[in-house]
Amino acid sequence: MLAVLAPAQATAAAATVPSPTEIVTAAPAGDWADIAASDLLVLDLAPDRDGKPRRVVIQLMPPPFSQGWVDNIRKLAAAHWWDGLSVNRVQDNYVVQWGDANGDDKAKARMLPPGLADVPQSQYSTGGDVTGGLPAELRFAAMLIPRPDVQRFSTFTRGWPVSGEGMPDSAEYWPIHCYGMVGVGRNLPPDTGTGAELYTVIGHAPRHLDRNIALVGRVVAGIEHLSSLPRGTGPLGFYEKAEERVPIRAVRLASDLPEGEQPRLQYLSTESASFARYADARANRRDPFFIVPAGGADICNIPVPIRKKP
Amino acid sequence: MLAVLAPAQATAAAATVPSPTEIVTAAPAGDWADIAASDLLVLDLAPDRDGKPRRVVIQLMPPPFSQGWVDNIRKLAAAHWWDGLSVNRVQDNYVVQWGDANGDDKAKARMLPPGLADVPQSQYSTGGDVTGGLPAELRFAAMLIPRPDVQRFSTFTRGWPVSGEGMPDSAEYWPIHCYGMVGVGRNLPPDTGTGAELYTVIGHAPRHLDRNIALVGRVVAGIEHLSSLPRGTGPLGFYEKAEERVPIRAVRLASDLPEGEQPRLQYLSTESASFARYADARANRRDPFFIVPAGGADICNIPVPIRKKP
Numbered sequence: 001m002l003a004v005l006a007p008a009q010a011t012a013a014a015a016t017v018p019s020p021t022e023i024v025t026a027a028p029a030g031d032w033a034d035i036a037a038s039d040l041l042v043l044d045l046a047p048d049r050d051g052k053p054r055r056v057v058i059q060l061m062p063p064p065f066s067q068g069w070v071d072n073i074r075k076l077a078a079a080h081w082w083d084g085l086s087v088n089r090v091q092d093n094y095v096v097q098w099g100d101a102n103g104d105d106k107a108k109a110r111m112l113p114p115g116l117a118d119v120p121q122s123q124y125s126t127g128g129d130v131t132g133g134l135p136a137e138l139r140f141a142a143m144l145i146p147r148p149d150v151q152r153f154s155t156f157t158r159g160w161p162v163s164g165e166g167m168p169d170s171a172e173y174w175p176i177h178c179y180g181m182v183g184v185g186r187n188l189p190p191d192t193g194t195g196a197e198l199y200t201v202i203g204h205a206p207r208h209l210d211r212n213i214a215l216v217g218r219v220v221a222g223i224e225h226l227s228s229l230p231r232g233t234g235p236l237g238f239y240e241k242a243e244e245r246v247p248i249r250a251v252r253l254a255s256d257l258p259e260g261e262q263p264r265l266q267y268l269s270t271e272s273a274s275f276a277r278y279a280d281a282r283a284n285r286r287d288p289f290f291i292v293p294a295g296g297a298d299i300c301n302i303p304v305p306i307r308k309k310p
Numbered sequence: 311m312l313a314v315l316a317p318a319q320a321t322a323a324a325a326t327v328p329s330p331t332e333i334v335t336a337a338p339a340g341d342w343a344d345i346a347a348s349d350l351l352v353l354d355l356a357p358d359r360d361g362k363p364r365r366v367v368i369q370l371m372p373p374p375f376s377q378g379w380v381d382n383i384r385k386l387a388a389a390h391w392w393d394g395l396s397v398n399r400v401q402d403n404y405v406v407q408w409g410d411a412n413g414d415d416k417a418k419a420r421m422l423p424p425g426l427a428d429v430p431q432s433q434y435s436t437g438g439d440v441t442g443g444l445p446a447e448l449r450f451a452a453m454l455i456p457r458p459d460v461q462r463f464s465t466f467t468r469g470w471p472v473s474g475e476g477m478p479d480s481a482e483y484w485p486i487h488c489y490g491m492v493g494v495g496r497n498l499p500p501d502t503g504t505g506a507e508l509y510t511v512i513g514h515a516p517r518h519l520d521r522n523i524a525l526v527g528r529v530v531a532g533i534e535h536l537s538s539l540p541r542g543t544g545p546l547g548f549y550e551k552a553e554e555r556v557p558i559r560a561v562r563l564a565s566d567l568p569e570g571e572q573p574r575l576q577y578l579s580t581e582s583a584s585f586a587r588y589a590d591a592r593a594n595r596r597d598p599f600f601i602v603p604a605g606g607a608d609i610c611n612i613p614v615p616i617r618k619k620p
Contacts, residue, residue, distance in 0.1 A: 224541040231534040
């Protein structure tokens with residue numbers, strides 16, 4: 001009995017029906033875009049119980065989205081604010097959160113660096129056509145309860161999944177929560193958070209958080225160091241004991257690391273022909289393992305391919 | 311700075327706008343349905359490094375879905391087939407898989423018990439209206455790329471998320487992959503698997519697997535013992551070294567355990583008024599943390615509530 005969920009034999013028929021991975025592998029160099037070291041945040045956790053290093057790399061979100069919080073995060077990293085803080089919350093099928101475990105206690109909370117902006121809720125979305133006229137086949141209906149009164153859709157722009165509402169050229173757009181996206185913890189509204197408290201999604205996309213919390217980036221390497229952490233047993237998945245917390249050694253912009261240590265990563269341009277083929281193949285699997293193509297995909301099931309720069 | 315993603319203070323305004331959790335907590339006893347011990351599969355992994363027990367409880371899927379494989383699984387459990395086998399694959403944002411690590415090697419593979427059915431692909435779905443006339447507000451459009459030629463939707467029936475295609479009373483229905491759903495590993499089609507090789511979803515719902523693999527149940531307790539396992543570093547997330555595998559002590563139907571050890575669980579009836587309110591609240595968060603209700607939810611973001619029987 002061959003007991004695998006996806007077959008090794010798929011390669012045999014690949015010449016006729018390429019899988020999503022094969023489309024990505026075959027994409028020409030020009031379809032890949034470099035991620036600047038100044039847009040990568042490198043989060044080093046303390047080594048695990050076996051002494052293995054745990055490095056997580058986060059790509060910060062580009063304009064026009066969330067730049068108030070992204071600027072704060074650059075300042076926090078420059079101030080070494082997270083060094084010695086910890087991962088404090090791991091809630092199954094939801095989020096991993098890190099920051100100051102004493103943040104709720106003014107007497108013990110670590111002082112934030114000066115100059116952080118108080119970003120308004122209006123920055124949760126942005127007006128105008130940010131998609132640069134993407135082809136219609138890359139627009140996805142965003143909601144699973146259809147609302148005839150609202151024209152809402154999801155799409156990709158410059159490497160990121162977004163939703164929009166309205167007509168494409170006059171729509172409001174916002175980044176959306178998918179697996180691995182990084183957002184800003186906050187208090188009750190109108191608070192929007194500074195960026196000092198961050199989380200990443202480790203479960204099914206929590207669509208209800210979109211436009212309710214700032215999204216500032218996504219994990220592009222090492223998510224397994226967060227997603228496989230023991231789940232917290234307190235309310236909301238917070239660790240109940242201080243010794244359960246996972247210490248953060250340092251968080252730095254990659255451009256502040258020695259050149260040899262800087263991750264060199266690329267994403268598959270969402271404006272490329274390869275990405276359009278990849279998205280179609282994700283939505284309609286035709287490689288030999290599959291019988292019935294789905295005829296559609298949730299936008300979070302079309303993760304933007306990331307690779308090490310060859 | 312209060313640094314939480316969801317506020318403790320939400321309780322204050324609960325009298326006016328209950329959260330999904332508050333709706334579930336307030337549901338009357340009659341809205342909860344018992345899960346029979348004979349429909350629960352108890353998977354005991356070896357204790358973790360600290361000696362803590364790791365018990366996972368799986369609810370088997372009821373008729374009319376997937377009963378050929380469910381019957382096989384009952385026989386496999388009765389034969390103690392999984393005892394001493396292992397979790398062999400943990401792929402981030404996808405699946406955890408367990409069974410016979412030597413399954414691909416006929417010389418080493420463990421012999422299957424006699425009497426397992428060879429279940430046809432036609433059992434991946436079922437005809438007729440299985441929903442018993444659910445109200446329209448509990449029907450969700452299932453696909454994110456709308457196809458005007460196909461009337462496809464998702465809904466709940468007797469506690470389970472399903473999709474359908476066609477008109478409700480003449481549709482084809484099938485169970486769908488959500489976080490925690492349990493399915494049957496298989497080889498290339500027309501193989502459909504026996505049920506000896508199982509997996510559970512630990513990431514964003516892989517919609518492309520629906521109708522392509524048998525779904526036979528869902529994890530109703532202890533999923534954290536699977537979802538927080540170290541990710542495998544081999545192809546498809548298989549563990550590369552035998553010592554990385556997680557040993558299975560025993561798998562039993564709960565009804566075959568001593569009565570005091572049998573889990574007593576209930577699910578919130580998806581036909582109840584409480585569930586309708588809960589689903590609406592999940593799709594339109596109005597508790598004080600939220601600013602903009604989503605106006606919709608992916609069906610996998612409306613997990614069916616499970617509780618210990620009070």
